[in-house]
Amino acid sequence: MKDKEERKLQFVLRYYTYGKLDTRKALRKMMGEGQSHPSGRRWLYFSGIAAAIFLCIVGYHILWNGKEPHTVCLTAETGVTRYFLPDSTLLILSQGATVSYDADTYGKECRAVSLSGKVYFSVRRNVHAPFLATSNYAQVKVLGTEFEVDESRQDTATRVYVKSGKVVFKARYGKDGIILTKDMCGMLAHGDEMPVVSRPAFPNPSAWATGKxxxxxxxxxxxxxxxxxxxxxxxxxxxxxxxxxxxxxxDNLEEIIALIEKTLDIKITKKSR
Known part of the structure; x- marks a missing residue:
């Protein structure tokens, strides 16, 4: 047994060279240090590009969705005022009325405006972009027509008069509404869920806007x-x-009186209040 161990020791001493066996170097080799990994570097490179693109897309959506709307506000401070919207729809505002809309979205899918007071609309027809007029209490939807929304009175009601075409008139947050056609009038008492059809008080509710x-x-x-x-x-x-x-x-009351008197051969008298 002793002779066998001596032979093994002599074998080791015969072939051993100092510094030939570097255990630290062998360990690093086993752990993979010092080796190049081109496939790993490529993965890191492309994953970095993908992450940068993703961050750009996310940032774009955040900036776009968080962008302030470009609101245009139209007013009539001194008297009846006329405006044209980007699609050539005509607005006639009575004194004190206002209309506002988002210039960035108007006409793309829907033509939406908000209003207060009394406003007359002559809407340019567009079947692909319905026109939506929303007041404090009511909403009117059309494709193309002439109508008036009056929320200027102090009797807690919104009135809609249709001069031509057809509109859907409903409460602002209501689900159902009524259909009004030429020369029809609707009234929504504030607090009610549905408007009702009513008779125009006079033959020309929109004379202030049309001038006739x-x-x-x-x-x-x-x-x-x-x-x-x-x-x-x-x-x-x-x-x-x-x-x-x-x-x-x-334009002129005296001229109207004179024409009626001449046409009917009658006398019209002005009464003092």
């Missing part, structure tokens, strides 16, 4: 009531049974 009184076989008594309210001057005629058909500009 149009009568078709209308009783003279009804005509004089409308003119009295519009101009703030009480008018009277004993020939209240007569009717008239005609079109008059709103």
């Amino acid at each position: 009184f149009i009568y078709r076989n209308t009783p003279i008594e009804e005509v004089l009531k409308e003119l009295s309210l519009y101009y703030g001057t009480p008018l009277y005629s004993s020939a209240h049974y007569r009717t008239i058909t005609g079109e008059f500009k709103t």
Whole structure:
């Protein structure tokens, strides 16, 4: 047994060279240090590019979605004022009324405006982008028509009058509404869920905007009531049974009276208040 161990020791001493066996170097080799890994470097390189692209996309969406809307506000401070929207829709605002819209989104999928007061709309038809007018209490949706929204009175009601075409009139947060067509009027009492169809108080609710009184076989008594309210001057005629058909500009009351008197051969009297 002893002879066998001596032979092994002599073998080691015969072939051993100092410094030939470096255990630290062998350990580093086993752990992979000092070796190049081109595939690993490529993975890190491309993953870095992908991460940068992802951050750019996320940043773009954050900036875009967080961007302040470009709101345009139209007002009528001194009297009746006319404006055209980007799609050539005409707005006529009564004194004190306002209309606002987002210039960045208007006309892309929907033509949405917000309003207060009394506003007349002549909407350019576009079947691909419905027109949506929203007031404090109501909402009107159309494709193309002429209508008026009046929320200027202090009697807690919103009124809509349709001069031509067709509209859907509903409460601002309501699900269902009513359909109004030419010469129809609707009224929504504030707090109610549904508007109701009502009769226009006078033949020309939108004369303030259109600049015209149009009568078709209308009783003279009804005509004089409308003119009295519009101009703030009480008018009277004993020939209240007569009717008239005609079109008059709103510019001059005296001219309207003279034309009616001549056409019907009657006398119209101005009453003092």
